[in-house]
Amino acid sequence: MRLSQMLFVTLREDPAEAEIPSHKLLLRAGYMRRVASGVYAYLPLLWRVLNKISDIVRDEMNITGAQECLLPQLQPAELWRESGRWDTYTKAEGIMFSLIDRRQQEVGLGPTHEEVITAIARDMVRSYRQLPLHLYQIQTKFRDEIRPRFGLMRGREFIMKDGYSFHTSESSLKETYQEMYQAYSNILRRCGLEFRAVDADSGAIGGSGSTEFMVLAEAGEDEVLYTEDGKYAANVEKAVSRPVDSVPSTFTKFEKLETPNTPTIESLAKFLKCSPTQIVKNVLYQAVFDNGRVVLVLVSLRGDQDVNDVKLTNELTKLAADYGGAAVISLGVPDEDAQRQWAAKPLPLGYMAPDLGDDYINGGKEVEPKFLRLADRTATDLKNFVTGSNEAGYHVVGGNWGKEFTLPKQVVDVRKAAAGDRALHDPSQTLQTARGIEIGHIFQLGTKYSQALGATFTDENGAELPLVMGCYGVGVSRLAQAAVEQSYDKNGIVWPVAIAPYQAIVVIPNMGDDLQVEAAKAIYKELLSVGVEALLDDRDERAGVKFKDADLIGIPYRIVTGRALGDGKVEVVDRATGIVQEVALAEVVALIKGWIVDELLASR
Amino acid sequence: MRLSQMLFVTLREDPAEAEIPSHKLLLRAGYMRRVASGVYAYLPLLWRVLNKISDIVRDEMNITGAQECLLPQLQPAELWRESGRWDTYTKAEGIMFSLIDRRQQEVGLGPTHEEVITAIARDMVRSYRQLPLHLYQIQTKFRDEIRPRFGLMRGREFIMKDGYSFHTSESSLKETYQEMYQAYSNILRRCGLEFRAVDADSGAIGGSGSTEFMVLAEAGEDEVLYTEDGKYAANVEKAVSRPVDSVPSTFTKFEKLETPNTPTIESLAKFLKCSPTQIVKNVLYQAVFDNGRVVLVLVSLRGDQDVNDVKLTNELTKLAADYGGAAVISLGVPDEDAQRQWAAKPLPLGYMAPDLGDDYINGGKEVEPKFLRLADRTATDLKNFVTGSNEAGYHVVGGNWGKEFTLPKQVVDVRKAAAGDRALHDPSQTLQTARGIEIGHIFQLGTKYSQALGATFTDENGAELPLVMGCYGVGVSRLAQAAVEQSYDKNGIVWPVAIAPYQAIVVIPNMGDDLQVEAAKAIYKELLSVGVEALLDDRDERAGVKFKDADLIGIPYRIVTGRALGDGKVEVVDRATGIVQEVALAEVVALIKGWIVDELLASR
Missing domain, CATH: 3.90.960.10 (YbaK/aminoacyl-tRNA synthetase-associated domain)
Known part of the structure; x- marks a missing residue:
């Protein structure tokens, strides 16, 4: 894409509405615009990032045999009354937007889809021979947050992948749960993120076991406690530990x-x-x-x-x-x-x-x-x-x-575990603390929803049993911002190659210099022809503005057709390290392509 | 995909809720399930169809330089008050779902995005140098229809591509409008549909010229009037014509x-x-x-x-x-x-x-x-x-x-034009009638929204002028059903190859026959390896059931590893023509692959 033809507007100042670095950077770099509290327009650059994340998610889901579908966002109140969650979600916690339609029916805007998918399973699944079954979707979801903030971190409208699996038994559920644990780890690794899988509380979703996937970042809203031996990690909400010993009391008299x-x-x-x-x-x-x-x-x-x-x-x-x-x-x-x-x-x-x-x-x-x-x-x-x-x-x-x-x-046990406590599995291990952003959460639901909605199957012996369920969610839009929160510097965003909106940007320092323009266009075309996703900064702007913008939007590799062109060379800048090299014109495309392939393979 | 592992449930009887053939077939063939009035879950087969349509739409949009983004579904009332449409959409026509959030703010669920995109352009577009600009999205939209019906034809939640272009002048708008006319024609042709582009009324969207793209089908809700010479076609709502002459009156006395x-x-x-x-x-x-x-x-x-x-x-x-x-x-x-x-x-x-x-x-x-x-x-x-x-x-x-x-x-002029009228451009041409399903609609909006919201740009001479706008919509989910309405027979759906959920299905008549099973698995794997999207019907069902299901879901090419296997042959059935051929095992994959390539090239 040529920047001159793109909706490309960067801001010099931090917008007042933003509190944390990733939120400021995504606004300043023109990735998104706020339309209402907790509601954002995803502009073309961000939309590319979100699609790359979705494609990685989709790929990892499909490998496990999960099938993609799309469930409604409008959800009838009666389904949520069957599960007993309507009042909790719309009134008590008020987290679900609800409305009355023209026929005076109550409708909720889906924050999650346990009810809908269970109703569909009730309708379509009859026999153990149809199981196990795993359906997922990538979709915009809604939550009427008390305090929407931090941009895409806690929005009222956001994109999630949510999947639901159905089983004949707990052991079949555990198998899929384990596959999802692996798939979620793969997703985060392939997105180029540092993360930790931790024991978590199941919250309002319910069920027995659950694991959260935390992207590590200082601005994370969650605290993770873990041991250095890698054997224990949990959300502080869920963490268990042994506190330090008490000092024996000397007050022997009451x-x-x-x-x-x-x-x-x-x-x-x-x-x-x-x-x-x-x-x-x-x-x-x-x-x-x-x-x-x-x-x-x-x-x-x-x-x-x-x-x-x-x-x-x-x-x-x-x-x-x-x-x-x-x-x-x-x-x-x-x-x-x-x-x-x-x-x-x-x-x-x-x-x-x-x-x-x-x-x-x-x-x-x-x-x-x-x-x-x-x-x-x-x-x-x-x-x-x-x-x-x-x-x-x-x-x-x-x-x-x-x-x-x-x-x-x-x-x-209702005490808060804390850094410095001893681990239960090994008293020699002391709990460490880290901040994280919850990006994924997988749950063993069991039969909570299938029993409430009467979703059953017939087993080999003709007995009618409730479906055993699991559910698995990844915050796609939140992941995009978490990636920025984990990887930026004073000049802007530093995208992992796998989810950068474009992999390379060719910058023409002086649009008045035909040599520069022609060389840049030739490199740009060649990059596209070998499958590199490239931008061409052909705007009528000063070189300094172009370099600043390229850093701000965080494209991994920058190619500049500048002074070295006289020697048949271009400048190549690695956004992450800042290392500058002069590379022969004839070699630059193969070099960049090689770097990208190496990066993508390394995170697989 | 192996059918034995898929959510695959077909119905023998027409569901009571369905009125027209396409609606009945999509329900019976397991493409979707109703969750509420006018609200459907898109199951895996349908989701593949919708993605194929979206990909064709995306491709044709990107070719013109339009940029994909995603705008919010939650829309603040104040934006719609600025355009003057809040009351019309939420009260008078009541077509927009609206709700009050926990901060007592009024919010609408987007049926269309003129207000949001114009507010973003107001914020980001300053100069003529940023123009023209064309942003589009593919998104779920909402309409609180008075009478939701015909499945995906008139739903309350549906998928649309909507695009908005911004220009310095009417002539620049007309250029993009013409490009969109071509792109929309390409989309429908590539989807394998018979259609007609017709003059249309601009309705509540407003603006001057507008063209509708009608997929021809008997159950279409719209009437199209056209002339055989191909020079005139219009929605009956908009059509103009010369009525037959009147008979001179003989009542000379009052x-x-x-x-x-x-x-x-x-x-x-x-x-x-x-x-x-x-x-x-x-x-x-x-x-x-x-x-x-x-x-x-x-x-x-x-x-x-x-x-x-x-x-x-x-x-x-x-x-x-x-x-x-x-x-x-x-x-x-x-x-x-x-x-x-x-x-x-x-x-x-x-x-x-x-x-x-x-x-x-x-x-x-x-x-x-x-x-x-x-x-x-x-x-x-x-x-x-x-x-x-x-x-x-x-x-x-x-x-x-x-x-x-x-x-x-x-x-x-407030009369209804009708079949049999004479055309204005040539009185020798008589208007013909056809039924159609409106799938696309492109509008020259002009400055209606930019003036209302104060979205301006500065021209070459420093003058501040309102942005000139166009908007362009395709009903993605409606298109999927329109394709069925245009192409089915007594046995089920007959998908055009370009948008079929899978291109081929390999059917094993007898799961007890190892020879059949092995041959089918080999063909299935080979099809996948050459890029053919294939299903394998490995369910434990009778051959008759499998053949009926394959016809019902409408996969273009069926390969049966049946009796002819003894002679080293398989049966190949063309869903559209019903023609059956016996083909040598070694040749079948290349043959099917060739057919698919030919079909896809023919519609490009």
């Missing part, structure tokens, strides 16, 4: 002490000159279940530990049936109104004991909201511990479970 | 006659023993403008002619400013309530004169609704004509304009 102005663990430890590991911290939450029921949850854990909200939500969801619900739809600090409604007197926040006591909670009467106590394992091990007294300005020391305090019935 | 039970032209002509061409027919409409204003419109035309609603809407839109509006948003028969509100006494429907008279319309007072008279040219030529008397059961004969009747100020 007593209540005045501890003024010590509402935080830090201030308390300082005041008592003790270790935070000797303290039982008690944190109050307000959980709302999907049936609207509100429950007050008091979590006790060791003072140096923090609660992992995702783990806590999962534990509460396991208990949801006790409260007539199926899932937790929100978890947070009890709001002041709620505190007043629940408690007979102001709650002793910062000084709470492992139990709140009858005089706080509705005078001990059996009323709503319910009150639930949970203990993290880190708290249950402690002896002679320090903890709250339920009276502001006072703590107790030398406390013990089974003596002064009743251990909560529910003992769970 | 008088009022009792004509009982003659509310129709047919009954009146029979009663008076005259020709319908001697009658002035007067038809009453109720037009609603975009400002909500209602106008009563009385159209006079020759008795044998009918009113073309599209032409009438266009004429009324030209007069909209007189009523403080910009466009007509609905046109219909005055409803009974409205009639009562307007008329002082019941309207003499069937017996109306060319003017309704003060005693009918609000006693002649200047009140709402306004009353407007229009005469079609066919009425103004008549002398001594028969017409209504404004009294039920009576007509007048021997009437003349300028004598008993005042000619309306507005004389217009």
